[in-house]
Amino acid sequence: MCLPRPDSPSVFASILDRSAGNFRFGPAGISVPAGRRYLPGTLVIETTWRTRTGWLIVRDALCIGPWxxxxxxxxxxxxxxxxxxxEHILLRTAKCVVGSVELSLDCQPAFDYGRDAAKWEYSSPGYGEAIATGGDGDIPLRLVTDLRVGFEGPGAHATTTLRQGERAYAALAWPRSQYSAGKEFWAEHPPPADVDEAFQRIERTADFWREWINHGEFPEHPWQSYLQRSALTLKGLTYSPTGALLAAPTTSLPETIGGERNWDYRYTWIRDGTFMLWGLYTLGFDREANDFFYFIADVAAEKQDLQIMYGISGEHELTEGTLDHLTGYEGSAPVRVGNAAYAQRQHDVWGAVLDSVYLHTKSRDYMPEVVWPILKKAVESAIENWKKPDRGIWEVRGEPQHFVSSKLMCWVACERGARLAELHG
Structure with missing residues (x-):
């Protein structure tokens, strides 16, 4: 988990190294759940646990609330x-539904990709609130729970026994940056104060997702739930402040176990973004389509040509480095942050953009005027470069080559550009 943005340094990254931070809220001594699912129509995760003495249901959500x-x-x-x-809150609730269960909370952040151990201190008279801090530039984390928390080294821990019908919660909150961590910010969107409010926040977040999915157009079909799940996934990959669409929320998960092709995908690829966009507006989610159009307009302003990828706030340079202190997923090293592919030439990008814009414009009879100069430049770039070698959609890191897919998409750029010119007038 990377905070405060998806491309920020991680605070919980045990998937890449056991020492890189973890946050567990579940039954003590049990590591394999009886079941796990998303609540239908939402991005709220529900995990069911069975122990020798009882059954426990845990729900996890990144909270969404009123502006x-x-x-x-x-x-x-x-x-x-x-x-x-x-709301910048990770909320976890637990309810014992049968028998009794020993519930444990273990929160051990490791800031800056595991470089900085957490330092904990209580932030209230009781045992239910604490703040973890890291090094310079790391944002603080505020843990609020109805359990009695104690500190052991870099971790905050608590245990309690829940009996049938009893509930508990743990909320982890963070500021937008290290500069907005004052009392005013914490008061602006406080974590739940008690277990009743925690369960209400989970339901409010679930209601938000169900209301959002209801704006889409889904056919009555046995596969309807899969379409809805895909749409929710794409929405979950949207960075709403800028309209950017992330390729993935992860870095350094290997293409093959033990291999070196472990890339950082926490950025916006123009090609991937346009295909994601295609899926969203085909299902009726126009707002996300327009936001992404204006993201493209922002990053392309006063630039000679489109890059293949950008940071989620429009960053043009995504310098790549390795984190050699992390062992990697099942030993798959190196762990990378940043992505050197940002400087590559991939000639299919122009066709991907123009095809997506054409389909959207044709179906909605509308195109933001600010996008037109970018499309014009994309067609001109395709005409100028289609005979040249590039790195292709596979982003090869050797010498540029001639790829049929790149040349085909240059043709698509010209053909869709001509159609858009007719529609534009």
């Missing part, structure tokens, strides 16, 4: 705000 920037503007939003906003 809360009432006193001052958000420092990150460029797109028009909606009625809802991420």
């Amino acid at each position: 809360y920037h009432g006193q001052r503007r958000s420092g990150t939003h460029r797109r028009p705000p909606t009625d809802y906003e991420a």
